[in-house]
Amino acid sequence: xxxxxxxxxxxxxxxxxxxxxxxxxxxxxxxxxxxxxxxxxxxxxxxxxxxxxxxxxxxxxxxxxxxxxxxxxxxxxxxxxxxxxxxxxxxxxxxxxxxxxxxxxxxxxxxxxxxxxxxxxxxxxxxxxxxxxxxxxxxxxxxxxxxxxxxxxxxxxxxxxxxxxxxxxxxxxxxxxxxxxxxxxxxxxxxxxxxxxxxxxxxxxxxxxxxxxxxxxxxxxxxxxxxxxxxxxxxxxxxxxxxxxxxxxxxxxxxxxxxxxxxxxxxxxxxxxxxxxxxxxxxxxxxxxxxxxxxxxxxxxxxxxxxxxxxxxxxxxxxxxxxx
Ligand code: HEM
Numbered sequence: 105x106x107x108x109x110x111x112x113x114x115x116x117x118x119x120x121x122x123x124x125x126x127x128x129x130x131x132x133x134x135x136x137x138x139x140x141x142x143x144x145x146x147x148x149x150x151x152x153x154x155x156x157x158x159x160x161x162x163x164x165x166x167x168x169x170x171x172x173x174x175x176x177x178x179x180x181x182x183x184x185x186x187x188x189x190x191x192x193x194x195x196x197x198x199x200x201x202x203x204x205x206x207x208x209x210x211x212x213x214x215x216x217x218x219x220x221x222x223x224x225x226x227x228x229x230x231x232x233x234x235x236x237x238x239x240x241x242x243x244x245x246x247x248x249x250x251x252x253x254x255x256x257x258x259x260x261x262x263x264x265x266x267x268x269x270x271x272x273x274x275x276x277x278x279x280x281x282x283x284x285x286x287x288x289x290x291x292x293x294x295x296x297x298x299x300x301x302x303x304x305x306x307x308x309x310x311x312x313x314x315x316x317x318x319x320x321x322x323x324x325x326x327x328x329x330x331x332x333x334x335x336x337x338x339x340x341x342x343x344x345x346x347x348x349x350x351x352x353x354x355x356x357x358x359x360x361x362x363x364x365x366x367x368x369x370x371x372x373x374x375x376x377x378x379x380x381x382x383x384x385x386x387x388x389x390x391x392x393x394x395x396x397x398x399x400x401x402x403x404x405x406x407x408x409x410x411x412x413x414x415x416x417x418x419x420x421x422x423x424x425x426x427x428x
Pocket of ligand 1: 120121124134135136137138141173174175191192193194208209210215219220223270271272273344376377378394397398401402405406409
């Protein structure tokens with residue numbers, strides 16, 4: 105059940121989260137990864153088409169509350185936007201009976217590495233002073249080269265509203281008859297995508313993405329389609345670094361509508377852990393090893409940051425963390 109995580113010598117959540125910290129140490133009180141972000145509320149408008157694959161109530165037609173957070177894949181809450189290649193979306197959908205579907209997705213079309221151990225090795229190598237460390241890592245994890253190609257070549261955007269956010273990890277949808285379907289999903293923007301370069305993003309300023317999404321949402325709701333992709337026999341479900349072949353059947357299950365930008369520091373995202381294993385009946389984890397490892401690491405990060413409340417008070421004058 106604990107996937108060996110309690111055995112001595114194995115990769116543990118504590119070691120994994122410690123490895124995320126930059127050489128100067130973690131930013132106390134903040135998420136240990138994806139530390140820079142901005143919170144929002146809205147709704148998920150389910151069109152009911154996902155009910156063919158999953159009996160989850162949130163995939164039956166209806167409108168359900170959504171809480172989420174756009175973020176940058178960095179341990180530094182003050183990182184300039186153009187220095188961070190990976191952007192993320194944490195999302196919680198709530199069914200009328202209170203059942204939750206939490207997810208945390210990113211914009212690359214595949215993950216840089218195949219296993220949680222390789223992610224740990226990447227973090228360790230990238231923070232190492234040994235000039236050979238990254239060379240050794242890349243030799244042992246050739247899939248990372250594909251990610252480097254994406255990171256160097258893929259266009260940037262000037263808005264979170266123009267980014268697609270991908271589950272990358274495979275999950276199992278269970279339908280009303282009990283049949284199981286391996287899927288991945290993406291939230292695909294309805295906004296027109298205008299590619300830019302990293303130099304153009306730099307010129308827009310270090311915190312452009314937060315300022316821009318606040319302005320854009322203030323001028324009108326922003327939308328993403330939930331596109332579910334069905335695996336075919338033989339498609340790898342245990343390795344998020346491997347894309348599935350083109351042409352797989354997809355279902356557009358509904359629309360995420362971002363209606364209001366919320367305060368990041370004092371807002372409703374602060375005390376949420378977007379743990380990707382918090383799933384409603386009708387959605388389950390697959391043989392992908394990441395969600396279990398992520399769940400343990402996110403809990404460790406959550407426990408650390410919520411115990412560091414004096415370093416991240418709810419407002420400028422609070423010293424105890426008590427919400428005013
Ligand atoms: C073993 C691999 C991974 C580790 C150790 C890891 C670690 C973490 C940690 C510690 C956090 C902060 C949690 C918190 O304090 O609430 C986080 C947040 C996040 N992670 Fe991961 N992660 C991993 C893989 C992934 C993958 C595969 C994805 C996407 C497909 C992803 C997307 C995100 C996103 C979007 C957030 C921000 C969620 C929020 O806004 O709270 N991570 N990650």
